[in-house]
Amino acid sequence: xxxxxxxxxxxxxxxxxxxxxxxxxxxxxxxxxxxxxxxxxxxxxxxxxxxxxxxxxxxxxxxxxxxxxxxxxxxxxxxxxxxxxxxxxxxxxxxxxxxxxxxxxxxxxxxxxxxxxxxxxxxxxxxxxxxxxxxxxxxxxxxxxxxxxxxxxxxxxxxxxxxxxxxxxxxxxxxxxxxxxxxxxxxxxxxxxxxxxxxxxxxxxxxxxxxxxxxxxxxxxxxxxxxxxxxxxxxxxxxxxxxxxxxxxxxxxxxxxxxxxxxxxxxxxxxxxxxxxxxxxxxxxxxxxxxxxxxxxxxxxxxxxxxxxxxxxxxxxxxxxxxxxxxxxxxxxxxxxxxxxxxxxxxxxxxxxxxxxxxxxxxxxxxxxxxxxxxxxxxxxxxxxxxxxxxxxxxxxxxxxxxxxxxxxxxxxxxxxxxxxxxxxxxxxxxxxxxxxxxxxxxxxxxxxxxxxxxxxxxxxxxxxxxxxxxxxxxxxxxxxxxxxxxxxxxxxxxxxxxxxxxxxxxxxxxxxxxxxxxxxxxxxxxxxxxxxxx
Ligand code: HXC
Numbered sequence: 128x129x130x131x132x133x134x135x136x137x138x139x140x141x142x143x144x145x146x147x148x149x150x151x152x153x154x155x156x157x158x159x160x161x162x163x164x165x166x167x168x169x170x171x172x173x174x175x176x177x178x179x180x181x182x183x184x185x186x187x188x189x190x191x192x193x194x195x196x197x198x199x200x201x202x203x204x205x206x207x208x209x210x211x212x213x214x215x216x217x218x219x220x221x222x223x224x225x226x227x228x229x230x231x232x233x234x235x236x237x238x239x240x241x242x243x244x245x246x247x248x249x250x251x252x253x254x255x256x257x258x259x260x261x262x263x264x265x266x267x268x269x270x271x272x273x274x275x276x277x278x279x280x281x282x283x284x285x286x287x288x289x290x291x292x293x294x295x296x297x298x299x300x301x302x303x304x305x306x307x308x309x310x311x312x313x314x315x316x317x318x319x320x321x322x323x324x325x326x327x328x329x330x331x332x333x334x335x336x337x338x339x340x341x342x343x344x345x346x347x348x349x350x351x352x353x354x355x356x357x358x359x360x361x362x363x364x365x366x367x368x369x370x371x372x373x374x375x376x377x378x379x380x381x382x383x384x385x386x387x388x389x390x391x392x393x394x395x396x397x398x399x400x401x402x403x404x405x406x407x408x409x410x411x412x413x414x415x416x417x418x419x420x421x422x423x424x425x426x427x428x429x430x431x432x433x434x435x436x437x438x439x440x441x442x443x444x445x446x447x448x449x450x451x452x453x454x455x456x457x458x459x460x461x462x463x464x465x466x467x468x469x470x471x472x473x474x475x476x477x478x479x480x481x482x483x484x485x486x487x488x489x490x491x492x493x494x495x496x497x498x499x500x501x502x503x504x505x506x507x508x509x510x511x512x513x514x515x516x517x518x519x520x521x522x523x524x525x526x527x528x529x530x531x532x533x534x535x536x537x538x539x540x541x542x543x544x545x546x547x548x549x550x551x552x553x554x555x556x557x558x559x560x561x562x563x564x565x566x567x568x569x570x571x572x573x574x575x576x577x578x579x580x581x582x583x584x585x586x587x588x589x590x591x592x593x594x595x596x597x598x599x600x601x602x603x604x605x606x607x608x609x610x611x612x613x614x615x616x617x618x619x620x621x622x623x624x625x626x627x628x629x630x631x632x633x634x635x636x637x638x639x640x641x642x643x644x645x646x647x648x649x650x651x652x653x654x655x656x657x658x659x660x661x662x
Contacts, residue, residue, distance in 0.1 A: 167205045167222035171246030179246055184317060184339055185383045187227045187244035190277050193387040194240065195231035202229040203262065209253045213286045221247045226256035228263045230272070233394045236406070239267040242277040245317050249281030252323065257294025264301040271400035273310040275390065278327065279317030279340075295322055302329035307502040310397045314390055315340040315376070316383060320364075331499055332393070332451070333376040335366035336386045342369060342376070367454075374455040374492060393449055396463035396470045398503045405470035405505055412444040414467045414639035421631035425551055425576045429614070432478040435460055438510060438550070439473055442466075442635050448473070451496060456488035457481075461496040466508075467639050469646075472500035475510035476561070478551070485557050486517035487530040494533035497541055506544035506642055509562040512551040514583060531560070532661040539566045540652060544645035546638055549573040549616065549625070554582050564624045569648065570641040572634075573616035573625045580613035587613075 170176060170186060179186055185193070191200055208220045225247030230239045241260045243250035260276070267274045283291040305311055306329065313327030315335045319342045327333045327342070335342070343364035350356050350363065362368060369376035378393075380386040398405050418441045424433055440446045443464030450462035457480040462473055474493050476483035500507050516522070516531055538545070538560065546569060547562040558579060564571045573579070581587065588596075588605045596602045612618070619625045629637050 163206055163222050170221065170223075170225075170244045171248070175246035182339060183382060184245070184279070184336075186246060187242035187250075187277065187279070190316065190383060190387060191227060191231070191240060191242050193384055194275065194277070194390060195233060195238070196235065199231040200229055200240075201231065202227065204228055204259045207255050207259055209255045209284075209287070211253065211284070211287050211290070213288075216286050219248070223247075224253055224256045224259070225250055226252075226259055228259045230263070230266070233391050236394075236399065237270070237272040238394065239263045239272055239274045240277070241274075243280045243317075245279045245281075248284060250279045250317065251281045251284035252291055252294055253284040253287055254290035254294045257291070257297055261297050261301055264298070264305060267309050268301075268305055271309060271403065273312065273394065273397060273399060274305065274330075275312045275314065275394070276326070276330070277314050277316055278319050278323075279315075280323060281318055282321040282323045292322070295326070298326050299329060302326055306331070307401060309400045310503065312390065312394070314386060315342055315366075316386070320344075320346055328375065332378070333369070334386060334390055334393075335369060335376045335379045336383060337366040337379050337381050339383075341365050370452070370454045372455075374452060374488060377451050378453075393463075396449055396465070398470070398505065401503055405503075407468045408444075408465060410444045410465065410468045415636040417632050418442070418635055419632050421634060424631060425574065429551065429578065432482065434479050435475045435477045435483070435510060435512065435550075438634075439464065439475060442638065443471075443473075444468065452492055456486070456492045458483055458486065459489035459493050461493055463505075466635075466642055469642065470505055471642065472496060472505045472507050473510070474507065474562070476513040478512050481517065482514050483512050483552070484514055484517040485531060485534070485560065486522055487525055487527050490527075490530045490534040494537040497534075497537040501537070501541040501543050504543055506546070506645065507541060507562065508638055508642075509545070509547045509568075511547060511549040511553050511558075511561040513554065513557040513561055514552050515555040515557045529661050531556070535560045535566070536658075536660055538562050540658060541567075542648075542650040542652060544642060544648050545569050546641050546645075547571045548629075548634060548638070549577040549579065550631075551576050551578060552583070553577065553579045555580075564626075567650070569645055571624065571626050572629045572637060573620065573627075574631050574634075575616065575628055577616035577619075577625075577628070578610075578614035579616060579619040579625075580609075584609040584614065 176186055206222050207224050208222060209224050225244045226241055227244060228241040241263055264274060311330035313330045313333050317340055324342045324344060341360050341364040347358050347360055347363055350358055366379035370379045380389055421441060424438060426433055439448045448462055448464045452461060458477050460475045460477050464471055464473055497507060545562050559565060562568045584606045587609050588602060592605050596605060616625050616628045620628055
């Protein structure tokens with residue numbers, strides 16, 4: 128859906144004046160209108176705006192200007208005011224009540240937005256500004272357009288008590304109903320604490336600003352009182368904590384402007400809703416581009432690493448790969464790219480990190496991404512180089528069984544086109560999990576360097592031939608025999624588990640052609656109320 132550029136405002140002074148019969152009365156209404164608009168635009172006043180700028184932060188309205196196409200923003204509910212009378216609040220009203228809401232466009236595609244204004248009562252959530260957010264969530268659902276929230280808030284408006292808490296829950300309910308219907312992005316640009324964190328957590332992607340945003344359920348003071356731990360705001364819930372350690376946030380950038388520009392870039396990859404299909408961007412990159420450099424990407428020595436990101440960047444249109452969660456569970460890569468102009472979701476093991484092993488974090492990271500892609504009809508392309516699941520008590524005691532099952536589940540339930548390329552190792556359960564033929568992979572390719580087996584040659588020999596070799600030399604011979612037999616794609620190909628063994632240089636055009644064939648794929652899972660994903 129591409130929108131025409133907005134005409135000059137229809138609800139401004141000149142239009143309203145010509146539409147009103149009584150010139151005297153209209154003059155009063157118009158000046159009141161303008162006065163109220165100015166009050167709303169001023170937010171919490173110049174001192175608080177300066178304080179916001181002094182922290183390196185833009186105001187709620189400035190942020191929308193960066194996020195949206197010029198002149199595309201149409202604001203709703205500019206005159207909404209809170210109704211609280213506790214603690215003298217009736218004297219503390221700002222039109223709009225600390226949250227700017229409406230819709231606009233990003234590169235001509237529609238998006239609904241809300242932007243919390245920290246200069247008005249710390250951007251705190253009131254009953255009324257919660258209603259504003261709910262209104263745009265409802266509208267977005269009706270018309271099928273994504274929602275981007277810019278969060279900068281002290282949480283529930285303390286003076287309002289349960290009215291504010293109710294407002295939060297109304298938003299949560301809508302976040303859940305909108306999940307899988309329209310993409311929802313949360314950009315954390317200041318405080319986000321207490322129960323307020325659960326709205327972003329329910330949305331599809333969280334983007335944070337380094338140094339000025341944080342998210343936690345209870346802040347450092349409460350932590351100190353309850354657990355006697357001393358921790359800074361930044362360590363507890365800053366952008367680096369959430370993008371490196373917890374995986375709660377997907378991306379972090381250095382300042383407001385970079386964050387908003389990258390949010391625009393990410394938005395360009397996303398479908399508008401779950402029925403619209405992926406956006407298509409014209410490209411000059413030929414679908415049949417041969418990429419000779421891929422022939423030497425995988426080292427001769429099977430124990431040497433190579434950077435899977437290089438493969439992704441050489442495969443996608445114009446090298447434009449948008450990685451999600453680049454700093455979390457680096458043993459697996461997820462992100463968006465385009466093939467022949469169409470958005471594709473990529474999942475790939477990363478041999479440079481933990482040899483590309485699957486573990487708890489990697490499984491959760493990839494599973495959630497796969498489910499997002501499946502919900503919004505984004506085809507999946509998977510590159511496999513995986514020696515198996517990570518062994519150890521940490522993994523077992525923290526539930527790698529359940530978490531690994533999430534990844535398996537996500538691939539198995541996905542009905543979007545699924546293309547898999549095994550570049551090197553595909554061992555054990557991880558072979559099955561990584562979009563194998565057996566999980567309804569549509570087209571499964573292998574490079575000649577692929578090794579598909581129950582486990583690596585050394586481990587296999589140690590189990591199968593235990594006590595049957597006298598020295599290291601004999602053991603090595605058995606390892607070499609095993610490698611000869613299994614460390615190739617041909618056993619799997621002879622069973623039809625691999626559709627073709629392809630030269631690395633041809634990977635892009637083979638994938639493009641398969642995606643074109645699968646564009647009309649129609650596959651449905653059996654009817655159910657909902658599934659029971661191993662949470
Ligand atoms: C009303 C609030 C507010 C709030 C801040 N303000 N938070 N007003 N309700 N929740 C007001 C302040 O009184 C102040 O007003 C202005 O916003 C700026 O706040 P400062 O404290 O001066 O700013 P700063 O030093 O940057 O500190 C920001 C802050 C702090 C860390 C967010 O304000 C703070 O701790 N606020 C309370 C956070 C909190 O406990 N919220 C409730 C969480 S529980 P003036 O007039 O002086 O400028 C929750 C439950 C949700 O949210 C449950 C959902 C399930």
